[in-house]
Amino acid sequence: MIQAKIVGAGGYGGVGITELLLKHPHVNIATLVSLSDTGRRMSDVFPHLRGFCDQTILSPEDPAANQAHDLVIFSTPDRVGMQTAAAEIEKGAKIIDYSGDFRFNTPERYTHYANFLGKNPTHDAPELLSATQYGLPELHTLTTDQQLVGNPGCFAVSCILALAPAVQAGIVDLTSIICDCKTGISGAGKKPSPGFHYPNRYDNMNAYRLSGHQHMVEIEQELGLLCDQELQITFTAQAVPVCRGIMSVCYANLNQTRLDELLEIYRTFYPSNGFIRVQDANQPASIADVRGTNYCNLTVDIDQRTQRLRIVSHIDNLMKGQAGNALQVLNHLYGFDPDTALNQPGQYP
Structure with a gap:
């Protein structure tokens, strides 16, 4: 069973991947992390998860949150993942990052991106950009050897x-x-x-x-x-x-x-x-x-x-534009069928 950590669990992207992983036969949500919701149960933040995910959300500084995990999903703003990705990889984790931190193959492209947002244009982990893969499985082959994936923007x-x-x-x-x-x-x-x-x-x-x-x-x-x-x-x-x-x-x-x-x-x-x-x-x-x-x-x-x-x-x-695509990426990274926990019709009406 893959032991997963979701960082930024209290946002829409965090709850979206939580909902999907609850249905995944090969993944266990081991740890939920959020700065804004530390100490609360996930089902208190999102009442529709009552009885499905009642875990307590941990602080990023909590020792339990910093133990080794097989998979870390960063549902966080820019510049969070780049600060800690290297340490997670060192502990053996695969990483899927929702932000723009690892979508680009050069520091110059990241700078161009950050300038549009008026943010710090300097990437703090440029050495990782050559190892990252843009996470759109329809265009890029994602294998079990890949450790770092930048989930695309919606x-x-x-x-x-x-x-x-x-x-x-x-x-x-x-x-x-x-x-x-x-x-x-x-x-x-x-x-x-x-x-x-x-x-x-x-x-x-x-x-x-x-x-x-x-x-x-x-x-x-x-x-x-x-x-x-x-x-x-x-x-x-x-x-x-x-x-x-x-x-x-x-x-x-x-x-x-x-x-x-x-x-x-x-x-x-x-x-x-x-x-x-x-x-x-x-x-x-x-x-x-x-x-x-x-x-x-x-x-x-x-x-x-x-x-x-x-x-x-x-x-x-929030699905193909975020959490659903991230789960599709996860399935490729671990060699599962791409539609595992994703094969469902739209909500109607």
């Missing part, structure tokens, strides 16, 4: 999955890529803020971080690897008054490619038994179809008037 998952087949196939103008993304308010996390106060958010929507969103950096990194060149995208994030879900509409000028050829490219890239479901524009699609699941639904289309690629990507930001 917008990045949605956009990369939407564009990867077309970029790799060389059928789009790389200078013309536009990602128009809408997210539910849970993407802002559990901590209250004025912008996500109910009276300000209800019946309202807005674009934000127009000067540059941090997820652009990893989108450009991953798409660039597929075409073996640097590229830049236009990216717009918008907050909409729903709880969970992301809808990204991605556009690019298309070379002379028919719709049937485009669908074949996408269906070949994403096997039908995976978590990516490819459909044409005749099938209805919405974020409700993927709510509570690890699926990404891709509607593949061509604007026949302008000959532009148009891909509509739907994910649950």
Whole structure:
């Protein structure tokens, strides 16, 4: 049985992976850690877990929290994982980090990312970046030898999955890529803020971080690897008054490619038994179809008037955009079936 520690258990990402691991036949949640909820039971912080997870949450300084674990999941803000990852690896742990600490293959890319957030641009563990793997199993092979994985950002998952087949196939103008993304308010996390106060958010929507969103950096990194060149995208994030879900509409000028050829490219890239479901524009699609699941639904289309690629990507930001993807990564790291504890339909209605 894999003994797991969840750091940052009191947030949405922490409770999300807790819910999933409670159903996993090969993982035991040995330790829960949180600065803000130290000493409380997990089921007191999240009452829906009463009788399912009544463990006491420990402080990061508690000796019991710092014993060796097989797996450590950091559901924490930037710069937490980079401070302690080396020590956890030294004790033999595999690490999955939700933050931007280990999503990038060079310190320079991390600096670019941190500058968008106005944070310290210096990575404190640059020696680990060469050993990390970007945690998107649809693009990268994750083996049992891998010890350190950076879980992708939610917008990045949605956009990369939407564009990867077309970029790799060389059928789009790389200078013309536009990602128009809408997210539910849970993407802002559990901590209250004025912008996500109910009276300000209800019946309202807005674009934000127009000067540059941090997820652009990893989108450009991953798409660039597929075409073996640097590229830049236009990216717009918008907050909409729903709880969970992301809808990204991605556009690019298309070379002379028919719709049937485009669908074949996408269906070949994403096997039908995976978590990516490819459909044409005749099938209805919405974020409700993927709510509570690890699926990404891709509607593949061509604007026949302008000959532009148009891909509509739907994910649950807290699942395929966070905890669900992390569990998919875990399954690969330990050689389990990728859908272990993840094979479930969406919540309806």
